[in-house]
Amino acid sequence: QAMLKSFQVQLVELKRHESNLLLIKDLYGVSDTDLARVIGQNLNNDKSVNIKGVEQSFARNYRASFNTPRHASQPAETISGDTDDNPLIAAAKKLSPLEFLGDIRKQSGGMVTSGEEFEIKKLVQLGKLPNVVLNIMLYNLTIVEQRTTLSQAFMETVYNDWAQVGIQTPEAAIKYLQERQVKKQQTTQKRGGTHYQTTPRVIEKRPDWQKQQARTLSSDEKQAADQMLAELQARRNQNEGEN
Template sequence: MSYPWKSLSPKDGFLVRQQALLSDIDHQMLTFLYQPLIGVAAYSLYMTLWTEVEKETYWSEGNLHSELLSLLSIGIPEFYQARVKLEAIGLLKTYLQTSPEKKYIYELQRPQESEAFFKDDLLSLLLLEQVGERKFKKLRKHFSVQQISSSFEDITKSFLDVYQFDPAKLTSAQSVLKEPVPLISKEPQNSPKLDATTFDWDFFYAGLHSQYVDRSAITEEVKEIVITLHHLYGMDEMAAQHYLADASNLETGKIDTRRLKKVVYDDFHRQHPAKLEITKPEEATEEQHQQQTQYIERLKQEGFSDSDINMIQISSQFSPIEFITNIKEQMKGYVSRGEENVITDLVKRSSLPTPVINILIHYVLIVQQNVMFERNFSEKIANDWAQSGVTTPEEAMLKVKKFHKEKTEKYKRNIGRKNASSSTANRSAGSAYRNKTVRKERLPDWAKDDYVAPKEKVATEEDQQAFRDRLNRIRNKKKEGE
C-alpha cells in the first residue's frame, strides 16, 4: 500500500497565499462551525498558515515544512491528514512545483458565510451529527440576526438621488476602466463535493412509481440531498424511495426537503444510538493497513482462497444491478428485464445486504454456470440465507461451500443406490444374464472424491481496474440515456 504523505519532506519549502483578507467573522465561522467537522489538528493548521501571512498582505515569506511541523508538534502523516481535511471541506487549495526546486503553495480559502453554511446540506448535517441537535440550534441562533420590524419604513436614498455624473466622461474612460488587472475579489467559497456515481439512479427511478412519487418531483436540489444522505447515512436506492414517499406532499407532489432530512436523521439514530463516525479514505494509516492485512490473514486461516477473498472485497463495492451487468458483459450477454425484476424483488423482500446478494449472483451465474439468474433457484437460496441470518459476504461464501458440498454428497449417494440396485437385479436374473455387462452410471468430474475444483484466476490490480472501467462504462451509458 502506498502512503501519499511519503512524498512530502520536512525540507520542502512552501508559501501561503490568502484568497481574500480574512476577517473576525471568518475566524468565528472556523472556530464554531468548521472546527467540529475538521478536528483540532486541521483547525490548528489553518490558523497557523493564516499567521504566516503578514497583516494586510496576501503572500507569506518562504518557509520550510520542518518549521511548520515544529510549531504544530505533529509529524508528516498527521500534517498530511490535516491538510487533506482542509482541502476536502473547501478551506484550502494546494499547488505543487517540482522544478527547478520542490515547493508548495497553500492558498487559504474563506469559509462559507453562515447563511450558505446552514443551507449546505452536507455541511449542516455533518455539524448536526458532531454537536447534537441542542448545540446545533444554539450555533444557528448565534449566527442569525433579528429582522427589522415591519413598523419601520425604508427611506434610504438611491445613488441617482444623491450623485450626478457626465456619461461622456464615462465613455472616454472605458479603456482605462477595462484594463485586465488581477484584483482581489470575493470569490465564491468552495463547498465539498460528493460522488454521485455510487447511487443507481435507474434502479431508484424504476421503483418510484410504486411509492406514488412522481419523477418530476426529483429536482436537482432533491438529488443533491439524496446523494448527501446516501453517503452520510448509507441510504440505498430502496430506502430513498420510501423516505421520499414519506416526505412528499400528496396534494402538490413536491418533496419537503427539510422533512426528508429529518426523517432520515431520526430513523438512522433510532437504529444507531451512537454518534455517526465520518471516515475518510485519506486517513488510512499503517495501523489500519495492518488491520486489513490481519483481516485477510484471518479469512485465509478460515479456509477462504485468494479468489474467495477477492470476491468478498468486490461484493461490497457495487450495487446488485451493477454487479450482474458486469458479469453479463463478461459473458457476452445482457441483463434481461426478468433478471432485473428478480433482483429488485430480492432487495425488497429478502432484507439481505448488498454484498450478500452479490455473492448469490456470483454463485448462480459463475459457480453454477447458469445462463440466467432465474427466480425459483435464486429465491430458494435467498430465503434460506435470510432465515439463517446471513449478513456478511463471508457467511454467504460459507453457505455456498456448504450447499455445494451437500449437493455433491447427495448426488454420490443417489448414484451409489442406483448402481447397487442394478447389481442386485442382475444377480437375480439367472444364468442367461450372467455374461451380460452391467451398466454403471459414471460420476461427473465434480462429484469424484479426487476432484479438485479448477482455481479461479486471482484478480490482479489490472483485473480489478478493468472491472471498474467496465462499471464506469455502464454508468456512463445510463447517464447518456437519462
C-alpha cells in the first residue's frame, strides 16, 4: 500500500484482493515491488484494482519467458536422500512451482502448457502441500518418470495421495518416493519369480536411491549443482532487471 500511495490505492482495496495477490506471488515468485508495479498498471478509473488484468499480465510474462534461449545445463536425473547441500532441495525451496517446472521445460526446449499452468494454480490454491513439496512432486513426474506432459487427472491423483500421506517437507517427500520405489522393486522381483506374470516387465530408468542414500556429493557433482543454481539465480536477476 505504501508503494501504491502515489496511485491513491486504498488499503481496504488491497485487502479485498489479498488472497488473489498472495496466490500470484506463490505462483510466479514475484517480489512486492513487481507486484506493486503491475497493480499500478491495472487500476480502474475509481482506483480499484483490476485483479484479472494483474493476473493476465503475470501470465503473459511467464509464457513469454519460454521464448528466451534455453540454458545448456540439465538437472540431475536422480533424487538423492542426502539433504546437506542438495541442489534439488535448494532449487525446490527457492523457486515457485511455475518457475520450477518452467526451468525444467526450458532446459529441454519445451514449455509449460496452459492446462498444466491452470492445474498448478489450482493445486497451489488448495494449499494442502507446501510449494517446495509440490516442486519435488513435479520433479519426480517430469525428470525421474520422464513425463513430457502432465494431465489434470494424473496430477490431482498424485497430489491427493501425497496430501493424504501428510507430506509437508521435501525430505519427507524424497523418503516417501524412496520407500515406494523399494516396495515396487520388491513386488516386481516377487512376480518375476513365479509363473503368474502375464505381462512383460518394463525396465524404466529410475534412480538408485538405496546406493545414493548415504553418500555425499563428489566435487564434480557439487560444481555442477553450483553451476545450475547460479544459472537459475542469474536468470531470475535478469528477469527482475528487465521488469
